[in-house]
Amino acid sequence: xxxxxxxxxxxxxxxxxxxxxxxxxxxxxxxxxxxxxxxxxxxxxxxxxxxxxxxxxxxxxxxxxxxxxxxxxxxxxxxxxxxxxxxxxxxxxxxxxxxxxxxxxxxxxxxxxxxx
Amino acid sequence: xxxxxxxxxxxxxxxxxxxxxxxxxxxxxxxxxxxxxxxxxxxxxxxxxxxxxxxxxxxxxxxxxxxxxxxxxxxxxxxxxxxxxxxxxxxxxxxxxxxxxxxxxxxxxxxx
Numbered sequence: 001x002x003x004x005x006x007x008x009x010x011x012x013x014x015x016x017x018x019x020x021x022x023x024x025x026x027x028x029x030x031x032x033x034x035x036x037x038x039x040x041x042x043x044x045x046x047x048x049x050x051x052x053x054x055x056x057x058x059x060x061x062x063x064x065x066x067x068x069x070x071x072x073x074x075x076x077x078x079x080x081x082x083x084x085x086x087x088x089x090x091x092x093x094x095x096x097x098x099x100x101x102x103x104x105x106x107x108x109x110x111x112x113x114x115x116x
Numbered sequence: 117x118x119x120x121x122x123x124x125x126x127x128x129x130x131x132x133x134x135x136x137x138x139x140x141x142x143x144x145x146x147x148x149x150x151x152x153x154x155x156x157x158x159x160x161x162x163x164x165x166x167x168x169x170x171x172x173x174x175x176x177x178x179x180x181x182x183x184x185x186x187x188x189x190x191x192x193x194x195x196x197x198x199x200x201x202x203x204x205x206x207x208x209x210x211x212x213x214x215x216x217x218x219x220x221x222x223x224x225x226x227x228x
Contacts, residue, residue, distance in 0.1 A: 004158070033216060035218075040221075040223075041220065041221065042122075042204050042206075042218035042219050042220050042221045043159070043204070043206075043218045044218070045215045045216050045217065045218075048215075048216070056215055056216075057215075058215055090158050090159070092158075104149065104161050104164055105149075105161070105216070106161065107151075107158030107159050107160070108158050109156065109157050109158045110157075110158050
């Protein structure tokens with residue numbers, strides 16, 4: 001069973017740039033969620049994708065967007081990067097029917113994004 | 117928006133001691149999950165509790181879901197240095213928004 005993998009592991013960008021982060025879900029999982037985790041804090045929900053559509057969104061501006069592909073992998077795109085976007089970005093996959101429900105989520109090890 | 121507050125925020129104890137971490141909300145959750153996260157890694161699921169009053173044990177870890185499903189606790193018996201990490205509770209937002217909410221986290225350090 002292949003776990004959740006994220007790439008890249010680390011990334012350095014400057015303010016105003018754009019970034020794309022990638023996530024391969026665990027085999028058998030059809031739902032992908034993205035989280036932002038600032039240093040010393042719990043993860044904050046960005047959004048969830050199910051059947052290639054956004055299925056729920058946290059309090060993040062529209063410059064945070066995503067995609068889910070037919071193989072259930074996913075991308076997180078962030079435009080017009082700001083210093084406060086520096087964080088660990090986590091991807092989690094689960095098997096669900098479209099709600100975040102009681103299905104356990106399995107996390108990747110994240111992408112550490114630093115904005116200079 | 118539902119919130120999950122954890123206490124204490126930080127905990128440093130000696131090996132062999134017992135400890136309890138709390139996860140509280142003013143809202144009802146359909147389930148709560150507990151994760152442990154180590155530096156440089158993603159959170160790892162420890163347990164899911166679903167039924168009010170439920171108690172689950174995982175070796176030296178005991179998890180309890182409050183009767184009203186608004187709170188949960190994690191009790192560790194005879195803590196070991198390997199228990200060091202960030203403990204997070206989390207659950208689905210039941211307001212119909214399909215959000216998933218994490219607690220503020222408890223950072224535990226067990227000293228040998």
